[in-house]
Amino acid sequence: MTTALSGTDRIIAALDTVRDPELDEPITSLGFVTSCTVSGDGAATVRLRLPTYFCAPNFAYLMVADAYDAVSALDGVRTTEIVLEDHFAAAAINDGVAAQAGFVRSFRGEAVVELDQLRRDFLRKAVLASTNVVCQPLLTAGVTPAALNDMTLGEVAASPALQRLRRRRADLGLDIGDDAPLLIDPTTGGRVAVADVALHLRKARTTKVGIDANTSICQGMLQHRYPDSIDGRLAARAATVTNRDDTEEAR
């Protein structure tokens, strides 16, 4: 992080690394961050909002906890307060994250294990969806599924989509070297069998369509719930997803 950025910009940049696990987009570009401030003596406060009062509490917890981790890791930040607002479980989530209690202790009696497995399940979906975004233009250009299955990551032209695919694979501990296969089973990390390639690509495409549909519904709900815009810099971040033209699908 460069010291040229102001305190607030550094917080926003840290929050850019926090994603909604289901939608695989940063909470800043989804419009979930409504304000962030840092005082002269290093007290950071971030306010978050979600599309509905009943958004799933486990995903909400992950976003609040990840925001806490990202902001509190910054140099010069002495205390961190993440405030989820207008949510049925806001008190349990905010208090639990502030106390670094973990999900199970934050929802005592209602949860059995921490959310690592849930997070991994959704990273696998993100890998599949990213695979679709990387492969669809190649398929359209006439590359066969069998040829895709023989390609390595290093043989694909650099693009934001490829970068995202690599990052999601890295998050799962999967191979991201230039020699690694482009297509892998995100559960095992192994190669996709020749006989399964068409189905693999079909599932990747369906996964991408599902995430896009969810994102568009969540964005519509958020706009209905909060018709007033948020502050300038955060609003500019949020516009990257809310104003996204679905004819382009942010490839």
Next chain:
Amino acid sequence: MYEKDGEKYFVVDSHMHYWNAAPDNWVPGAEQYAKGWIECFHAYQGLGPAETHWPLDKFQKYSEEDLMRDVFDDGHVDVAIFQPTYLTEWYKEGFNTTERNAALGEGHPGRFIANTRWDPRDGDAGLDTLRRNVERYGSVGCKLYTAEWRDGSRGWTLRDPAAYRYFEACQELGIRNIHVHKGPTIWPLDKDAFDVSDVDHAATDFPALNFIVEHVGLPRIEDFCFMATQEPNVYAGLAVVIGGLMHARPRFFAKVMGELLFWVGEDKMIFGSDYAIWEPKWQVEGFVDWDYPPSEEYADYPRVTAATKKKILGLNAARLYNIDVPAELRLAPAEGVPAAREDAQLVDQA
């Protein structure tokens, strides 16, 4: 019945409600949940055309006259299926109960099918209630809402042994159609509450029952598709898909429809307006007019014909619910058999 360009469509609204979510029905101490729930529904309505939006106070509690006009007089619906949702921890008399729905339906013979519901946490008493509801209201379908809160529990799954007792009772009682609606919570809370794998298990173990997954498993469309393609008795309930996407995000709507037609097939997709979230009129008219946008992106999705739309808008549900369809509104034999189970084997061709 809706007629357009010489084609006649028999319309079954397989998923609609007659709710009371006004403050007079809020449970003291749980007002924030009752308010949060209906405001969330109201936000969904915001995804439809602006001229169909209601003010919140009307949305909380609408009249029988509103419903009859919106669904039947203006909405082109021939038969509507009530899907109850209880939420009695938040709403004193329930959000929309079997009783409330049936009381309205009794004044309009032939117009409504009153589904009932059950919750495995109700034990033996719930089984007795289920029997009574079947006797009294002739229910042949059930709506299951797995995220219902009850005595500190945040939900259940179809895989629970207690649920299997109810599925067995459904078979004995002549209930054929199980509408599954997932919500944001479950026990334990660390699990994905929207996971549809429990439907897979139940559908395999109860092949005589039909499982209609409402809003096609949204937000787990892909998991629903991969599961439904392997289960001949799993159907796609289109509530929320048409209402939430067709107007607001037409290109994503086209892709979701393309995926569903590919994986699930036109014989197993069933229209539901989710009234009063959305009025059926614009959904029926818009869907009859709908086709994929002219782009290569949609070129390999299954094509959509008037017969496809007739099945989805009414004939598939009519088959599941044994609704008598006037002869002139049926399909010609060459156009396929609505609600045919054999279509669910596309995975081999993928």
